[in-house]
């Protein structure tokens with residue numbers, strides 16, 4: 001198989017295990033390319049990509065942009081803060097106007113869950129979801145799983161803990177879907193108020209005690225507390241959260257094994273993890289960032305095959 005089963009990357013829900021493995025194999029080839037002195041290939045010459053960011057981003061935006069440049073695509077960038085969206089234009093009208101400029105693919109981050117699916121139904125272009133509200137962030141899950149496989153071996157049978165604010169996290173949902181498709185065991189841990197009731201129906205374990213959860217896992221993916229998505233208080237204070245769920249060196253050194261630590265960023269040092277843990281060799285956070293470019297090159301390249 002040399003192409004993806006669908007026309008878009010809207011979420012991990014819509015792709016197969018074979019799609020994921022194809023993306024990983026393609027990313028491995030591109031990882032070699034981006035570590036060469038000449039980091040560019042002509043694969044997407046004459047393909048035009050619009051990066052539409054209706055919500056803030058550092059890693060995802062720069063990573064997609066770099067991936068597109070490494071593939072020699074023509075790119076245009078849009079950010080809602082400096083656009084006519086603030087003058088009342090709808091999402092479909094905004095994107096139709098951009099597509100009239102002969103755009104082949106759209107990478108979109110949007111605060112509304114389902115925005116990428118909506119766009120795919122209304123717009124004639126390949127859509128890649130770069131994060132839609134608390135729904136999905138598929139390329140983050142792909143780069144996380146790829147990084148786990150690179151550092152710890154085959155995903156099947158691995159015990160992966162997702163720790164923190166599960167309720168507001170598209171990264172958690174996409175990670176659960178991706179890891180389960182690849183055969184991992186998944187557990188979530190955090191304050192009960194930040195764990196959605198439906199989560200067990202996704203086939204994951206729930207554990208409220210941090211030490212029990214850390215002793216169970218091979219890998220922990222630590223998530224940021226998304227205060228910007230919280231309209232009410234879900235725990236008494238950040239200090240109390242840190243005392244119960246913050247990962248520090250002392251806790252990790254007290255385990256009877258060395259676990260691998262991921263974080264999708266942005267990190268709040270001293271909240272979900274301490275600075276020394278973030279900078280330790282157990283943390284593969286910068287590997288995730290490097291792999292993000294290769295994974296996004298792979299997704300763009302594979303979807304462009306059908307243009």
Ligand code: CP
Pocket residue numbers: 056057058059060061131137140264265266
């Ligand atoms: N991991 C992630 O999505 O980071 P950004 O919000 O900076 O893109």
